[in-house]
Amino acid sequence: MEYLIGIQGPDFVLVAADNVAASSIIQMKHDYDKMFKLSEKILLLCVGEAGDTVQFAEYIQKNVQLYKMRNGYELSPSAAANFTRKNLADYLRSRTPYHVNLLLAGYDDTDGPGLFYMDYLSSLAKAPFAAHGYGAFLTLSILDRYYRPDLTRDEAVDLLKKCAEELNKRFILNLPSFTVRLIDKEGIRDLEKITLGTK
Amino acid sequence: MALFDVSGFKSYAELRGQILPAGRTHLVDRTNHYNFGTKTQEFSVPVGVDPSGFLKSCSSEDGVSIDLNHGTTTLAFKFRHGVIVAVDSRASAGRYLASNDVNKVIEINPYLLGTMSGSAADCQYWERLLAKECRLYRLRNNHRISVAAASKLLSNMMLGYRGMGLSVGSMICGWDKQGPGLYYVDDNGTRLSGRMFSTGCGNSYAYGVVDSGYREDMTVEEAYDLGRRGIAHATHRDAYSGGVVNMYHMQEDGWIKVCKEDVSELIHRYRKGMF
Numbered sequence: 001m002e003y004l005i006g007i008q009g010p011d012f013v014l015v016a017a018d019n020v021a022a023s024s025i026i027q028m029k030h031d032y033d034k035m036f037k038l039s040e041k042i043l044l045l046c047v048g049e050a051g052d053t054v055q056f057a058e059y060i061q062k063n064v065q066l067y068k069m070r071n072g073y074e075l076s077p078s079a080a081a082n083f084t085r086k087n088l089a090d091y092l093r094s095r096t097p098y099h100v101n102l103l104l105a106g107y108d109d110t111d112g113p114g115l116f117y118m119d120y121l122s123s124l125a126k127a128p129f130a131a132h133g134y135g136a137f138l139t140l141s142i143l144d145r146y147y148r149p150d151l152t153r154d155e156a157v158d159l160l161k162k163c164a165e166e167l168n169k170r171f172i173l174n175l176p177s178f179t180v181r182l183i184d185k186e187g188i189r190d191l192e193k194i195t196l197g198t199k
Numbered sequence: 200m201a202l203f204d205v206s207g208f209k210s211y212a213e214l215r216g217q218i219l220p221a222g223r224t225h226l227v228d229r230t231n232h233y234n235f236g237t238k239t240q241e242f243s244v245p246v247g248v249d250p251s252g253f254l255k256s257c258s259s260e261d262g263v264s265i266d267l268n269h270g271t272t273t274l275a276f277k278f279r280h281g282v283i284v285a286v287d288s289r290a291s292a293g294r295y296l297a298s299n300d301v302n303k304v305i306e307i308n309p310y311l312l313g314t315m316s317g318s319a320a321d322c323q324y325w326e327r328l329l330a331k332e333c334r335l336y337r338l339r340n341n342h343r344i345s346v347a348a349a350s351k352l353l354s355n356m357m358l359g360y361r362g363m364g365l366s367v368g369s370m371i372c373g374w375d376k377q378g379p380g381l382y383y384v385d386d387n388g389t390r391l392s393g394r395m396f397s398t399g400c401g402n403s404y405a406y407g408v409v410d411s412g413y414r415e416d417m418t419v420e421e422a423y424d425l426g427r428r429g430i431a432h433a434t435h436r437d438a439y440s441g442g443v444v445n446m447y448h449m450q451e452d453g454w455i456k457v458c459k460e461d462v463s464e465l466i467h468r469y470r471k472g473m474f
Binding site for chain 1: 354357358361362383385387388389390391393396402403406
């Protein structure tokens with residue numbers, strides 16, 4: 001139902017998520033934001049079971065901010081991703097595991113851009129591009145075909161639009177709009193929402 | 200020791216083992232890293248009972264069924280002149296109609312309303328607890344609680360009992376410093392802010408009517424009519440909704456109760472356009 005996508009370039013990460021909050025067959029919200037700002041240059045995209053997503057993401061968000069308050073400097077994207085994975089793993093075999101799938105995207109001043117893929121079984125992988133949801137079955141091959149490590153920002157947005165068009169064409173569920181954000185050394189920037197009419 | 204054996208004294212550990220099921224004796228969740236100094240939260244659950252397992256056993260078709268049907272339609276929408284809240288009044292227990300005259304709106308304070316759908320007991324209890332927390336907030340902080348904070352309190356209560364079989368689908372409506380507020384909160388911890396929500400098994404019918412008739416610049420009378428129609432049409436199609444439409448209007452200076460109208464009379468009035 002829900003869809004997340006991330007594309008890493010040489011000095012930026014582009015991420016997008018759909019805007020639908022659904023409950024069984026009803027779209028309860030059309031403008032729901034699935035991205036959580038962990039720090040000035042780190043975004044956490046979170047989908048999964050209702051309730052778990054917001055609770056887990058806000059828990060990670062507040063802990064990352066607490067780290068900054070206590071130590072005076074921010075966690076790097078890699079450290080934040082590993083912290084998130086550790087929490088998922090700790091809760092996995094408890095009475096209340098969190099069923100959430102995540103993408104963590106960030107820009108580190110020393111290591112550059114990073115995109116981390118995590119799933120509800122607390123696996124973690126650093127990847128040049130990644131996607132979550134049923135939509136991933138349709139779009140990962142597009143990313144395999146057209147991705148290059150030296151994409152410009154505009155080319156990455158075009159690649160994202162290609163994926164959105166494919167979903168609009170072949171995916172059985174209607175995902176009318178996507179929030180798009182870009183992270184680079186300047187920070188997190190909102191790009192224009194991708195909205196597609198029915199074809 | 201001799202006295203122990205003679206007196207028949209049983210140690211606590213032994214007694215506990217007899218009451219609680221084997222294996223799951225400690226109902227406290229703990230992760231194995233540092234807890235940042237907070238006291239581990241414990242929630243009270245009846246000793247020896249597994250709530251979700253118990254509920255599953257009651258939902259079978261044979262014998263007495265305590266089916267927690269979401270037998271309701273409630274709706275709420277924001278518009279220029281505030282928030283309209285409309286609910287039906289039917290309470291069903293499986294296929295039996297327990298009551299046709301239930302009040303599904305809890306008046307938390309003159310500026311906050313909560314609607315109920317799902318299990319009547321759960322909604323009444325937790326929303327009354329929310330009313331208590333809102334009152335305590337007002338007394339401690341000397342200003343009224345915001346709608347966002349009240350809905351967050353309720354959703355955190357729901358998250359504390361995640362997976363234990365609570366059934367609550369509620370809308371928290373109010374007017375605070377940010378203006379009119381409407382939040383949807385349910386038993387799996389979902390909390391959404393929006394312009395229009397409908398809950399219960401008749402919700403899809405209500406969405407259909409209200410979405411097609413909604414305009415942001417409606418007059419107050421048009422909004423009242425839309426709220427009534429949403430519930431009336433939903434009760435017409437959904438067997439588990441019915442009774443009367445209880446409608447409230449949340450204005451800047453508090454809520455007013457608009458009407459309490461029987462749905463069958465409303466349907467007769469609308470009949471000309473329907474068949």
